[in-house]
Amino acid sequence: MTALHFPRRTLLRAGAAAGLLATVGLPRAQSGRTLRILVGFPPGGGTDAIARILAEALKDELGGATVIVENKPGAGGQLAAQALKAAAPDGSTLFLSHDHSISILPQVVKTPGFDPAHDFVPAAGFATFVNAFAVSGGTPAKSFNDYVAWLRGQGGKGAVGVPAPASVPEFLVKLIAEKYKLDLVAAPYRGSAPMMADMLGNQIAAGVGSIPDFIENHRAGKLRVVGVLGGARQLVMPEVPTFAELGLAGFEDVPYYGLFAPAGTPRAAIDGFSAALAKVLAKPAVHERLTAMGLSVGHMSPDQLGQRERAYTATWARIIKATGFVPQ
Incomplete structure (x- = not known):
């Protein structure tokens, strides 16, 4: 699969933006600034591994901030999403999620306890996968x-x-x-x-x-x-056919990975984090580790992630309706 190519913000301002995040978006603590990255699944899975790769690389880009991965497993990421909604909108908490918690859960659960359109704002995207x-x-x-x-x-x-x-x-x-x-x-x-x-x-x-x-x-x-799934065989396992090849079409729209912040988080903090993540993804060591896991890596700005999330949500709204699934 070809790597994603997204139009990027210029990275010449990334250092200044990351500094802005440090002063506007991250609270001061006795041991320095702290950023929590919520993950809705237990340690040991793919999402947790991805979060820890990014957390380690982000420390330097965020001015030496402490970056903590906080696992809140349960209900397919629902508990972590609820924790994000309850978090202060000060740039100190982000939710690293793939499509399920953001695009699917609100369509299949009657009372998920959060509404992504009103409770969250996209911070940055970094990959698609199958x-x-x-x-x-x-x-x-x-x-x-x-x-x-x-x-x-x-x-x-x-x-x-x-x-x-x-x-x-x-x-x-x-x-x-x-x-x-x-x-x-x-x-x-x-x-x-x-x-x-x-x-x-x-x-x-x-x-x-x-x-x-x-x-x-x-x-x-x-x-x-x-x-x-997806529209093409994967570079990391080219011997494995797609489901379209096997005769089951309709799963070509690939899911995404992104980070989301509580609604009301200052845009300066969001833009600063997005710029820092763009620099992290441009590092060969980080890019190679994520690509080796089967991700198609590419930076998405907050607006691009928002567009991707809305399009994917609409695609699955049609599929879920066609199956006759009734929200539980």
């Missing part, structure tokens, strides 16, 4: 068609792990079941890390998650990614 279907090492399947044939040999019934209920992975499981006339049940977990533990322990035969969740174990041969 979801993938993987089988555990305990199954004989070497391809997606092998998995379907194997499952039919088991009576056509099976469970597929998903990192959160009512998520894009769960909708994919439903559509696969319909297309291939299988009795599949989506088994929701509290994040990708516990799902991965069960897959590696052969407690569940298959799972759907992001490529960053699966890539290391796929490379190690401990599980096998057998299908990816």
Whole structure:
């Protein structure tokens, strides 16, 4: 997959903007300034790993600030999103999230406890990615068609792990079941890390998650990614076909990763953070680590992230409605 190319703000002002963030957006503490990055999933998963890479690199760009990753797992990121809503809009708290918490949860939960359009503001985006279907090492399947044939040999019934209920992975499981006339049940977990533990322990035969969740174990041969979403095969695993190739189209719009702040956060703080993140993403070591995880890395300004989020939300509003899903 080709890397994203977004028009960037000039980076000549990034140092000044980061300094502005330090004075306007980050509170003073006895040990210096502190920025919290909320993550809605437990340690050990792909989102947590990404947050820690960025947090470490951001320290220097934010004038030596202390940058803390704070995990608030539960309800597919809902608890972390609620914590962001409750946080002071002073630039000291951000929420690192992919599409699920921001674009999907508000459409599938009756009372999520937050409204992204009113409670949050985009701070900066940094990547897109694709979801993938993987089988555990305990199954004989070497391809997606092998998995379907194997499952039919088991009576056509099976469970597929998903990192959160009512998520894009769960909708994919439903559509696969319909297309291939299988009795599949989506088994929701509290994040990708516990799902991965069960897959590696052969407690569940298959799972759907992001490529960053699966890539290391796929490379190690401990599980096998057998299908990816998106419009093209992925550079990090070019041997794996897309679901469009497998005959299941409609999943070409790829999800995003971004950081969001509480509504009311000063725009100067938002712009300062966005400029600092742009500098971080331009560092070869950071770019290479994120790309190796299966991300397509590219800086998105606050406005660009907002546009991306609204477009993706609209796409999935149509898909969710078409499935007949009723918010729980």
